[in-house]
Amino acid sequence: MAATSVYSIVLALLTAVAAGMVGSFALMKRMSLAGDVMSHIALPGLGLALLFKINPLVGGAATLLLGTVLIWSIEQKGTLTTDVAIGVIFTAALAAGTILTPSEDLIEALFGGFQPLTLGWFLVGVAGVALVIIFLALQRHRLMLTILSPELAAAQGINVSLLDLSFLLIFSLTILLGLRSLGALLVGALIIVPAAVGRQIATGLTWFLTASSVAAVVSVAAGIIINLAYPQVRIGNMQLNLALGPAITSVAAILFLVSLAFKTGD
Amino acid sequence: MRFGQREIISHLSFEIFPGECFCIIGPNGAGKSVLLRTLLKLVPCTGEIIWAGDFKVGYVPQKVELDMRLPVTVDDLIAAKRNVSGATRSDRDEITEALDLRKELLGARIGQLSGGQLQRVLIALALIGRPKALLFDEPTANVDLPGEEHIYEVLNRLQKQYQFTLVIVSHDLTIVDRYATRVLCLNHRGLCVGKPREVLTSAALEELYGSPLKYHWHDE
Numbered sequence A: 001m002a003a004t005s006v007y008s009i010v011l012a013l014l015t016a017v018a019a020g021m022v023g024s025f026a027l028m029k030r031m032s033l034a035g036d037v038m039s040h041i042a043l044p045g046l047g048l049a050l051l052f053k054i055n056p057l058v059g060g061a062a063t064l065l066l067g068t069v070l071i072w073s074i075e076q077k078g079t080l081t082t083d084v085a086i087g088v089i090f091t092a093a094l095a096a097g098t099i100l101t102p103s104e105d106l107i108e109a110l111f112g113g114f115q116p117l118t119l120g121w122f123l124v125g126v127a128g129v130a131l132v133i134i135f136l137a138l139q140r141h142r143l144m145l146t147i148l149s150p151e152l153a154a155a156q157g158i159n160v161s162l163l164d165l166s167f168l169l170i171f172s173l174t175i176l177l178g179l180r181s182l183g184a185l186l187v188g189a190l191i192i193v194p195a196a197v198g199r200q201i202a203t204g205l206t207w208f209l210t211a212s213s214v215a216a217v218v219s220v221a222a223g224i225i226i227n228l229a230y231p232q233v234r235i236g237n238m239q240l241n242l243a244l245g246p247a248i249t250s251v252a253a254i255l256f257l258v259s260l261a262f263k264t265g266d
Numbered sequence B: 001m002r003f004g005q006r007e008i009i010s011h012l013s014f015e016i017f018p019g020e021c022f023c024i025i026g027p028n029g030a031g032k033s034v035l036l037r038t039l040l041k042l043v044p045c046t047g048e049i050i051w052a053g054d055f056k057v058g059y060v061p062q063k064v065e066l067d068m069r070l071p072v073t074v075d076d077l078i079a080a081k082r083n084v085s086g087a088t089r090s091d092r093d094e095i096t097e098a099l100d101l102r103k104e105l106l107g108a109r110i111g112q113l114s115g116g117q118l119q120r121v122l123i124a125l126a127l128i129g130r131p132k133a134l135l136f137d138e139p140t141a142n143v144d145l146p147g148e149e150h151i152y153e154v155l156n157r158l159q160k161q162y163q164f165t166l167v168i169v170s171h172d173l174t175i176v177d178r179y180a181t182r183v184l185c186l187n188h189r190g191l192c193v194g195k196p197r198e199v200l201t202s203a204a205l206e207e208l209y210g211s212p213l214k215y216h217w218h219d220e
Helices: A003-028 A034-051 A056-077 A082-100 A103-111 A119-148 A150-155 A160-201 A205-229 A244-261 B032-039 B074-085 B089-098 B115-127 B151-162 B173-179 B202-209
Strands: A232-235 A238-241 B021-025 B057-060 B133-137 B165-169 B182-186 B190-194
Touching (some): A003 A034, A003 A119, A034 A056, A034 A082, A034 A103, A034 A160, A056 A082, A082 A103, A103 A244, A119 A150, A119 A160, A119 A205, A119 B074, A150 B057, A150 B115, A160 A244, A205 A244, B021 B032, B032 B133, B032 B165, B057 B115, B074 B115, B089 B115, B089 B151, B115 B133, B115 B151, B133 B151, B151 B173
Parallel strands (some): B021 B165, B021 B182, B057 B133, B133 B165
Antiparallel strands (some): A232 A238, B182 B190
């Protein structure tokens, strides 16, 4: 296997570690759907970048940044129309992204896949993962108090709205990191489904974060193996497309079903 | 104090003295919780709030936002507060002990706690880091289990032990009578401030709650 493919696989696995942790906090913050909204917002950016032949991730990053600020300002207002706004943004971004993305790149943009990765971009990716993990390690206690009660956190001197914005940025960065392998439609799953698994089987925050990350890594590893070994499976007349994003998401969903049997507490 | 165009509280001025138990009473929607949040500087106001010196405040919220089905334990919350406030381990142990949070309770998921236990956890969270004042919103919203020490007795005991100022929002006039050093009657504006038995006359209560109401003081 070429070094560039190895970089791609290693980065996908590292991203899974970060995604499990970010997802655990996102689940606690009741922002499970934000992952889908954000990833869809990335799509028009990817499309524009592909049109203008620049690195798609740069385009994705630009629109994600826009989306982050948008969601943050909606959160700050805290009005009842939040879900309406999110519903509109979500679908409009998907439509715009589909229109803009050149059709030969569309499937990969939507459902992910492997492109070989240069050493330079690999290192940028690793730095991104490190940033996510370090942020969460340093801020986990502040995040916990803010999730418990924003007032209590503020009384303790925590700048809640700044912390919310920082978390959203870290969340967007994680989406961006997962975008290559899972694609815009499914990258939200890498953040939320493993965290849902962790929530079922863990007791205590440390175990919750660990279990979510492990579930994410297992999903990505199994998804990669499935995709490499059987990109397409034919059963009778049926042709199954095991693109990378759907393969990873399916494994994660199966893990979630299994985790229901091991449910602790409640 | 305003939310958008809506004015919640106006014409209000009062002082709280160190070490006292200051109660804020008033009907539903009078702005009691808003006032408490204003004291925490979470709600903008046009007036002035002056805390003496470097005043550390602990806050016990009326309700928590956290989904109770999450795998978060009491220990996770305590650890979070200890780290953010920079409190020492021995400080933490002393406070969890004072609130009778035993080891098995610390390891429990928050969803397994009774209303009274959750309240004791929230008080412990507020006290870790030794605030000079404790702001307490509607403590009777949660009910104690029979046989548990009443939450006000706990507060009263802790106040004597740690010498903090206690600011309580309450509906319960019995509590006001028994524990408050002074009381503020609030109904969108300050109606009266003073010692409970001096200011809480039937006329004052009628003005506050809008209907004739008489409270019988219990002499112990």
